[in-house]
Amino acid sequence: MKAVILVGGLGTRLRPLTCNTPKPMIPLVNQPFIEWMLLRLRDQGINEVILAVQYLADRFRATLGDGSRLGMKLHVVEEPEPRGTAGAVKNVEHLLDGPTFIFNGDVMTDLDLQAMLAFHRERQSKVTISLTPVEDPTQFGLVEMDTNNHVKRFLEKPRVEDITTNLINAGTYIIEPDVFRYVPPNQFYMFERGLFPVVLQTGDPMYGFPSRAYWTDIGKPQTYIDVHHDILIGKVKYGFRGTEIANRVWLEGDATIHPSAQIVGPVVIGDGTVVERGARIIGPTVLGARCHIGPDASLEGAVLWDDNTIGEAVTLRNSVLGRGNSIGPKTFISDGAIIGDDCSFGPENRLERGIRIWPGTVLGEKAISF
Numbered sequence: 278m279k280a281v282i283l284v285g286g287l288g289t290r291l292r293p294l295t296c297n298t299p300k301p302m303i304p305l306v307n308q309p310f311i312e313w314m315l316l317r318l319r320d321q322g323i324n325e326v327i328l329a330v331q332y333l334a335d336r337f338r339a340t341l342g343d344g345s346r347l348g349m350k351l352h353v354v355e356e357p358e359p360r361g362t363a364g365a366v367k368n369v370e371h372l373l374d375g376p377t378f379i380f381n382g383d384v385m386t387d388l389d390l391q392a393m394l395a396f397h398r399e400r401q402s403k404v405t406i407s408l409t410p411v412e413d414p415t416q417f418g419l420v421e422m423d424t425n426n427h428v429k430r431f432l433e434k435p436r437v438e439d440i441t442t443n444l445i446n447a448g449t450y451i452i453e454p455d456v457f458r459y460v461p462p463n464q465f466y467m468f469e470r471g472l473f474p475v476v477l478q479t480g481d482p483m484y485g486f487p488s489r490a491y492w493t494d495i496g497k498p499q500t501y502i503d504v505h506h507d508i509l510i511g512k513v514k515y516g517f518r519g520t521e522i523a524n525r526v527w528l529e530g531d532a533t534i535h536p537s538a539q540i541v542g543p544v545v546i547g548d549g550t551v552v553e554r555g556a557r558i559i560g561p562t563v564l565g566a567r568c569h570i571g572p573d574a575s576l577e578g579a580v581l582w583d584d585n586t587i588g589e590a591v592t593l594r595n596s597v598l599g600r601g602n603s604i605g606p607k608t609f610i611s612d613g614a615i616i617g618d619d620c621s622f623g624p625e626n627r628l629e630r631g632i633r634i635w636p637g638t639v640l641g642e643k644a645i646s647f
């Protein structure tokens with residue numbers, strides 16, 4: 278069984294984290310998200326995967342190679358220009374030879390793929406779309422079905438009075454390769470606005486597969502933080518790579534933790550990280566590799582990538598730090614702040630309310646404070 282993962286998007290909503298790192302390569306609990314996804318596919322019986330790449334393609338090749346390290350076969354195929362979601366699969370059509378799973382490369386889900394495949398086969402479906410319920414359907418594209426799960430209509434961002442279902446397209450499909458004859462070659466073409474409406478008209482069997490599996494689009498700053506919290510509190514199945522050294526505290530190698538530091542799980546600590554005296558690390562929090570947490574610093578709900586240096590008495594809450602930042606003493610970072618890579622902040626800055634700081638930013642003492 279083969280799968281195509283769409284990884285060609287720019288990830289603009291997640292900037293500045295995606296300025297240097299393609300969205301599917303950003304770490305999820307210290308592991309590139311795409312690597313987690315590939316291992317999950319392998320464990321569910323999918324051994325050959327095509328990555329439809331457009332942006333920073335070399336990063337995928339350098340990290341994943343031909344897939345043999347992960348025990349699978351991987352093709353990294355680069356588009357000459359962005360082809361859109363369906364156009365990207367058309368571009369790799371020559372590699373497809375049977376029903377194929379197609380995944381958005383920014384969706385975190387523990388969907389039962391074998392159950393979806395059995396459903397697809399039972400119905401002799403040509404296109405099967407995974408569906409997930411949402412609380413507020415007005416923000417999404419809804420998928421309407423008959424009692425037999427046959428797709429009848431797509432509704433894009435409907436008004437409240439037009440809502441007949443709360444099921445939305447969850448970004449995982451199984452498609453028979455002959456359906457790609459409807460996709461024009463060498464053009465930008467999307468599933469939602471292009472291929473799926475065409476399949477409704479041709480009458481090829483198209484079914485919805487509703488599921489209550491965990492589902493989150495990791496491509497927005499707050500959902501990126503939320504998905505970490507959900508993994509750490511156990512809302513989604515996740516195999517932690519480290520050793521559990523205390524109640525829900527996982528260590529991914531060696532760390533130096535001062536005896537007076539307080540660590541309250543769920544917390545993951547990367548290899549080579551140092552936590553100094555009096556520091557408080559309150560879960561759900563992830564510390565990347567080689568981070569240095571200064572004395573009396575207080576971290577809660579934070580996601581730190583590798584090589585961050587956190588000064589004395591810094592407060593970090595519900596925020597993300599990319600790679601290689603240096604945060605001066607008594608700086609306060611909270612409320613969904615997103616800091617890119619290689620920033621250097623002097624003492625006593627205050628960064629709050631979803632502020633986004635671009636890679637390489639240098640701030641002097643109290644440069645942002647109020």
Ligand code: GTP
Pocket residue numbers: 283284285286287288289290291300329330331356358359360361362365380381382383496
């Ligand atoms: P934003 O810029 O933040 O909207 O993110 P995005 O560019 O990734 O767009 P979106 O979330 O709508 O894309 C859904 C999935 O399809 C993501 O996994 C993208 O990587 C992928 N994708 C979107 N457009 C293309 C494309 O033109 N080519 C390829 N290969 N993949 C695409």
